[in-house]
Amino acid sequence: MVALGTTSNHAKPAAARRIRGFGQSTPYSLGVEEEFQILDPATMELAPAVDQILEGISDADKLQVKHELMQSVVETCTQVCEGVSQAVEDLARVRALVIQRADDLGLAIASAGTTPISLWEAQKVTDKPRYRDLVARLQWVARRELIFGMHVHVGVDSADKCMYVYNAIRPELPLLLALSANSPFWQNATTGLQSSRIKVFDAFPRSGMPAHFANGWDDYESLLSRGATSGLIPDHTYVWWDVRPHPDFGTIEIRICDAQTRLRDTAGLTALIQAMVAYHGERFDRGVQLEAEVPQLLIEENRWSAARYGLDGEMIDFATDELASTRHLVAKLLDRTEPVAKRLGSNGWFDLLGGMLEQTGATRQMNAWLEGGKSAKAVGAQLVRDTGVEA
Numbered sequence: 001m002v003a004l005g006t007t008s009n010h011a012k013p014a015a016a017r018r019i020r021g022f023g024q025s026t027p028y029s030l031g032v033e034e035e036f037q038i039l040d041p042a043t044m045e046l047a048p049a050v051d052q053i054l055e056g057i058s059d060a061d062k063l064q065v066k067h068e069l070m071q072s073v074v075e076t077c078t079q080v081c082e083g084v085s086q087a088v089e090d091l092a093r094v095r096a097l098v099i100q101r102a103d104d105l106g107l108a109i110a111s112a113g114t115t116p117i118s119l120w121e122a123q124k125v126t127d128k129p130r131y132r133d134l135v136a137r138l139q140w141v142a143r144r145e146l147i148f149g150m151h152v153h154v155g156v157d158s159a160d161k162c163m164y165v166y167n168a169i170r171p172e173l174p175l176l177l178a179l180s181a182n183s184p185f186w187q188n189a190t191t192g193l194q195s196s197r198i199k200v201f202d203a204f205p206r207s208g209m210p211a212h213f214a215n216g217w218d219d220y221e222s223l224l225s226r227g228a229t230s231g232l233i234p235d236h237t238y239v240w241w242d243v244r245p246h247p248d249f250g251t252i253e254i255r256i257c258d259a260q261t262r263l264r265d266t267a268g269l270t271a272l273i274q275a276m277v278a279y280h281g282e283r284f285d286r287g288v289q290l291e292a293e294v295p296q297l298l299i300e301e302n303r304w305s306a307a308r309y310g311l312d313g314e315m316i317d318f319a320t321d322e323l324a325s326t327r328h329l330v331a332k333l334l335d336r337t338e339p340v341a342k343r344l345g346s347n348g349w350f351d352l353l354g355g356m357l358e359q360t361g362a363t364r365q366m367n368a369w370l371e372g373g374k375s376a377k378a379v380g381a382q383l384v385r386d387t388g389v390e391a
Contacts, residue, residue, distance in 0.1 A: 020247050020250070021246070021247055022156060022157060022158050022159050022162060022250040023158060024250050025080055025155040025250060026082055026155060027155055027156060027157045027278075027281065028154055028274055028277060028278045028281070029080055029081060029083075029155035030080075030082075030084065030086075030152065030154060030270060030274060031077060031079070031080055031087075031152075031251065032077065032078045032081075032090075032091055032152050032153070032266065033075060033076070033077045033149075033151040033153075034075070034077075034091065034095075034111065034150055034259055034266065035068055035073055035075050035111075035148040035149055035150075035259055036073065036074050036075075036076065036095075036098060036109050036110065036111050036259070037073065037109065037111065037112070037115055037148060037383075038050060038053065038073065038074055038102060038107055038108075038109065039107060039108040039110055039384065040107065041107065041108040043117075043377070044110075044116075044117050044376070044377045044379075044380025044381060046070075046072035046115055046117075046146075047072055048070075048071035048123065048124040049072070049105065049107055050067055050068070050071050050074050050126070051071070052105055053065075053074055053098065053101050053102060053105065053107075054066075054067070054074075056101045056104065056105075057097070061097060064079070064090075064094050065094060065097065067126045067128060067131075068126065069125060069126060069131050069134065069142065070123045070125060070126065070145075070146060071123070071125070071126055072118070072123055072124070072146075073148065074109075076094040076095065076098060077094075078090040078091055078094070080155075083274075083344060083345055084267065084271045084274060084344075084345075084349045085346070085348075085349070087270055088263070088267045088349065091263060091266060091267070095109075095263060095387070095389045096389045099387070099388070109384070109387055110380060110383035110384045111148065111259045111260060111383065111387045112148060112182050112258070112259055112261050112361065112365065112383050113147060113148055113149070113181075113182045113197035113258030113259050114146065114183035114185055114200070115146065115185070115380075116185040116188070116369070116376040116380055116383075117185075117188050117376045117379075117380055118146070118188070119187055119188060120143065120144040120145075120146040120187070121143075123146055125142075125143065138204070138205070141203045141204060142204075144203075145200065145204070147183070147197040147201055148183075148197065148258070148259035149201075149258065149259055150180065150257040150260055150266060150269065151254065151257075152253070152257070152269070152270055152273045152274075153249055153251035153252070153253045154251055154252055154253075154273060154277040154278075155249075155250055156250065156251065156252055156277070156281060157250075159216075159217040159245070159247070160216055160284075161281055161284045161285075162217070162245045162251075162252050163213055163217045163220060163245065164216065164280065164281075164283075164284040164290065165252050165280040165281055165284065166243060166244075166245060166252055167213060167216075167290055167293075168280040169243060169252075169254075169276060169280060170209065170210070170212065170243065170294070170299060171294040171302075172333060173242050173243060173299075173303070174256075174299065174302035174303040174305070174306040174315060175302075175306070175326070175329055175333050176256050176257055176272070176273070177195055177256050177257065177303060177306035177307065178194070178305075178306035178309075178310050178311050178315075178326050178330065178360075179269065179311065179330055179353070179356055180195075180256075180257035180258045180260065180265075180269055181194035181195040181258060181306065181310035181311070181360045181361065182197075182258035182261060182360065182362050183196045183198075183258050183362065184362045184365055184366055185365070185376065185379065186200065188376055190366070190369070192308075193307055194306070194307065194308065194309060194310030194312075194360065194362040194363075195258055195307040195362065196307075197258050197259075198303075198306075198307045206238065206239045206240055206241065207240040207241065207242075208241065208242060209241070209242050209296065209299055209300055210241040210242065210243065210244070211296065212293050212296070214293075217245075220245060224236055224239075241255065242254075242255055242256040242303075243255065243256070254273050254277075258361065258362075260361060261383055261386045262361075262386050262387075263388075263390065264352050264355075264390075265356055267349045268349055268350065268352035268353040268356055269353075269356075270349070271341055271346040271347075271352075271353075272333075272334070272337060272341075272350060272353060274341070274346060275337035275338070275340040275344065275350065276333075276337055278340050278343075278344060279337050279340045282340070298318070301315075301316060302315040302316055305326065306326070309326065310326070310362055311326050311327050311330065311357065311360055312326070312327075313326050314326060327357060331357065334353055334357075337350075338350060365379050365382070365383070368381075
């Protein structure tokens with residue numbers, strides 16, 4: 001029996017279905033990407049110094065330390081990791097590498113979804129063909145994209161399983177946003193939001209919460225083919241949804257989280273995301289049909305609540321269609337996925353999520369701002385301190 005929301009593998013020959021990477025790595029293997037702020041430690045302003053940082057990085061490590069759209073951003077990524085512990089070890093190594101390289105240059109590194117001080121108008125765009133193309137296409141929308149995210153790739157062993165998980169996980173993504181909220185500032189001002197980053201990025205085309213694909217991989221492939229034929233969407237990497245299949249890597253990529261200041265929070269979220277994907281992947285393996293599709297509008301309402309209030313708001317509980325505390329719904333998600341994390345051997349990292357339920361990164365930033373006399377510079381200093389590598 002084919003589960004609802006998937007298509008049979010017999011629908012097309014495998015070679016014709018562009019399922020390049022699926023099944024090439026261990027199921028539920030991991031890759032984690034983090035985007036960091038490069039700062040002048042005297043002012044806590046962003047510094048356009050990624051080229052200088054990369055000059056001191058070995059060729060081997062440059063596979064894991066890279067440019068991003070802005071010259072004041074450095075992106076890191078792990079190797080393909082079998083589990084969370086290996087991913088955290090690799091994350092710690094590349095964090096330490098970038099922090100040390102910045103220190104050698106008299107600079108500092110911080111991590112959060114947005115900068116508390118610097119203005120997007122003052123930033124320099126990286127002179128690379130992809131980024132020049134983005135700015136040419138998107139203009140102001142691209143130039144103001146001064147945001148920092150955390151992306152987690154989880155390996156799945158078939159395209160059909162990937163799309164089953166994709167459809168199943170969409171209603172849960174606002175809970176991840178609430179838990180990871182870490183960007184209450186924008187343009188040197190408080191915003192009243194817990195995740196300003198997500199609202200800034202919503203201006204991008206092909207961003208935000210994607211649609212349900214009733215026919216799974218075939219619908220997704222058809223959409224990308226039409227986009228490529230039109231010339232408007234060169235390939236799947238120009239689709240910036242909160243969750244997206246990544247056929248080159250054979251992963252499902254969760255992109256909704258703000259960058260995390262503390263490595264321990266990156267570790268906890270990585271363990272949760274892996275457990276969520278595995279929970280739904282195991283249901284696919286057992287032939288469990290997806291529950292009824294949740295209306296897009298209601299998922300968007302929960303997503304807005306996460307951006308506005310973080311864990312302190314309310315969301316629609318899709319099991320009852322009644323409002324419930326966001327913390328309560330996140331706790332339910334943790335209860336459901338904790339047994340999976342134990343089976344995957346990541347429960348030690350998963351247990352860190354209890355502390356995140358008490359206080360998000362956004363809350364810590366606002367506390368630093370108040371304690372520092374409403375000083376954004378005090379927030380920047382706190383971010384630099386907490387971006388150390390201790391997990």
